[in-house]
Amino acid sequence: MPVGQAEAAVLVGRARVAQVAWGARSVEERVAVLARLPEVLHEQLERIAGVIVAENGKPRAEALAHEVVPAIAVARHHLETAVATLGPSRIRLATAPYRRAVRVHRGYGVVVAIAPWNLPFLIPFSQVLPALIAGNAVVLKPSELTPRVAEVLVEVISAAGLPDGLLQLAIGDGAVGAALVEARPDKVMFTGSVATGRKVMAAAARGPIPVGLELGGVDAAVVLEDADLEYVTSAVAWGANFNGGQACCSVERVLIHESLYQAFVVRLRDKVRRIDTDRDLAPAIDDRQRAVWERHLDAARNAGLSVSGGEPVRARQLIPAVVSGEGVTTSEVWREETFGPIVAVAAFRSDDDAVALHNATEYGLTASVFSADTARAQALAGRLRAGAVSINDVAATMYSTPELLWGGVGRSGFGRSHGVDALLDASWVQVLDLPRGPAFGPKRPWWFPYDVGLEDAMRALAASLADGHATAKLRGYGQAGRSLLGMLSRRPKL
Numbered sequence: 001m002p003v004g005q006a007e008a009a010v011l012v013g014r015a016r017v018a019q020v021a022w023g024a025r026s027v028e029e030r031v032a033v034l035a036r037l038p039e040v041l042h043e044q045l046e047r048i049a050g051v052i053v054a055e056n057g058k059p060r061a062e063a064l065a066h067e068v069v070p071a072i073a074v075a076r077h078h079l080e081t082a083v084a085t086l087g088p089s090r091i092r093l094a095t096a097p098y099r100r101a102v103r104v105h106r107g108y109g110v111v112v113a114i115a116p117w118n119l120p121f122l123i124p125f126s127q128v129l130p131a132l133i134a135g136n137a138v139v140l141k142p143s144e145l146t147p148r149v150a151e152v153l154v155e156v157i158s159a160a161g162l163p164d165g166l167l168q169l170a171i172g173d174g175a176v177g178a179a180l181v182e183a184r185p186d187k188v189m190f191t192g193s194v195a196t197g198r199k200v201m202a203a204a205a206r207g208p209i210p211v212g213l214e215l216g217g218v219d220a221a222v223v224l225e226d227a228d229l230e231y232v233t234s235a236v237a238w239g240a241n242f243n244g245g246q247a248c249c250s251v252e253r254v255l256i257h258e259s260l261y262q263a264f265v266v267r268l269r270d271k272v273r274r275i276d277t278d279r280d281l282a283p284a285i286d287d288r289q290r291a292v293w294e295r296h297l298d299a300a301r302n303a304g305l306s307v308s309g310g311e312p313v314r315a316r317q318l319i320p321a322v323v324s325g326e327g328v329t330t331s332e333v334w335r336e337e338t339f340g341p342i343v344a345v346a347a348f349r350s351d352d353d354a355v356a357l358h359n360a361t362e363y364g365l366t367a368s369v370f371s372a373d374t375a376r377a378q379a380l381a382g383r384l385r386a387g388a389v390s391i392n393d394v395a396a397t398m399y400s401t402p403e404l405l406w407g408g409v410g411r412s413g414f415g416r417s418h419g420v421d422a423l424l425d426a427s428w429v430q431v432l433d434l435p436r437g438p439a440f441g442p443k444r445p446w447w448f449p450y451d452v453g454l455e456d457a458m459r460a461l462a463a464s465l466a467d468g469h470a471t472a473k474l475r476g477y478g479q480a481g482r483s484l485l486g487m488l489s490r491r492p493k494l
């Protein structure tokens with residue numbers, strides 16, 4: 001049953017109660033509670049894949065390869081790295097050697113996770129699991145188009161041993177997501193479009209509540225003149241069209257050296273035309289998504305661009321399209337996220353042109369660089385404004401690699417999932433400052449009343465800090481110590 005404003009507040013309230021005991025447990029204990037999760041996922045592998053296929057429509061191979069198997073890897077990675085990442089660690093205090101300090105990661109409290117439909121299992125799983133391990137309770141709002149997959153997700157994590165109330169589901173449309181943000185959780189993790197991300201952030205600002213935003217992208221494959229065309233055309237044919245092109249990291253743009261342009265376009269057109277649409281191509285999730293594809297292709301045709309493919313196959317499928325020609329870089333297919341089986345190709349003259357063309361977008365999620373010279377590709381990758389860049393592979397594979405943190409810059413949002421960064425993002429850091437030695441040492445010389453000895457000590461300390469060498473440090477600390485001792489011997493007690 002869809003959730004309204006009052007129910008959203010109840011869900012967040014229930015999560016808040018359940019979180020108290022969970023957040024008080026150590027990271028080791030929380031990891032131990034969830035230790036069976038990879039096994040449970042494995043036991044339920046085929047069932048989860050079946051529900052994904054039935055509800056989202058993607059090929060079973062993709063449900064396994066891009067959702068359930070990476071989820072097992074993500075679970076394994078977080079469970080194995082959580083204690084070292086989130087457990088207490090020491091901070092060395094160079095200017096206060098008489099103290100010691102500890103850094104501790106704590107759960108925010110209640111996290112609201114809002115997820116899209118395109119990877120209906122892996123994306124919410126990647127939001128929820130690190131949040132739970134970090135000590136939060138979670139209310140998950142999946143896309144209204146994939147509620148059953150989310151139900152299975154909750155069942156699986158509960159079956160692994162998660163106590164009641166720590167992971168609840170809020171089924172419904174965008175209004176439910178908005179109601180949950182209004183219910184004042186302690187953090188919101190949002191994955192979805194830029195337009196909705198803006199609304200979520202605006203609503204969260206009223207708290208203010210911290211938000212993580214993983215938004216859209218216009219992934220580009222940058223192909224240098226020494227690249228292997230056979231390899232790159234296969235990579236792009238897959239990278240642009242897996243999941244029916246409905247991925248934030250789907251290759252939407254190809255920037256190719258002018259010397260390879262013609263041959264590349266011919267070969268890519270041929271390869272995407274030969275994709276088995278029955279077996280391998282996910283359909284549009286709904287008619288709205290399909291309408292976006294049609295609109296972008298119509299605009300490209302009206303602008304006189306060359307469009308190969310794009311003919312309807314069945315209700316929600318098109319033959320994958322390749323758009324090229326003079327002026328392609330000003331077209332919608334190039335500038336906006338198409339989120340479909342469509343890729344646009346443009347030529348560049350030099351590495352500098354390629355970088356300028358790549359970065360002439362406000363999006364900054366993913367990219368790839370293809371070259372026989374890995375060092376050159378790496379140097380060029382470092383100049384691209386994108387959160388995740390792959391060399392000689394399309395970036396999509398990075399999302400299935402649990403150690404690789406994932407997230408963007410600019411319009412593509414901020415916050416990171418996967419890697420140890422996801423655990424860090426799901427927690428806030430508390431620093432504890434403790435005495436070294438006796439519980440109550442000497443009273444501090446900088447407490448009242450002040451004396452000229454304190455000023456002299458500060459001057460000596462400033463000189464040693466500015467110099468930085470060990471001998472200067474010894475000299476400065478010695479001078480500062482003598483000034484303070486002199487001061488203590490003459491000042492009245494307070």
Ligand code: NDP
Binds near residue numbers: 143194197215216
């Ligand atoms: P949407 O932004 O339309 O929806 C995302 C989620 O937000 C859905 O659960 C939606 O509910 C919910 N929602 C809608 N309105 C509000 C609101 N006012 N307040 C709170 N929540 C709300 O995205 P899509 O589901 O269409 O997903 C596609 C987008 O997601 C693409 O732009 C894609 O690039 C991006 N994406 C980004 C990824 C990344 O890692 N950076 C990964 C995958 C996708 P409902 O749909 O039920 O109305």
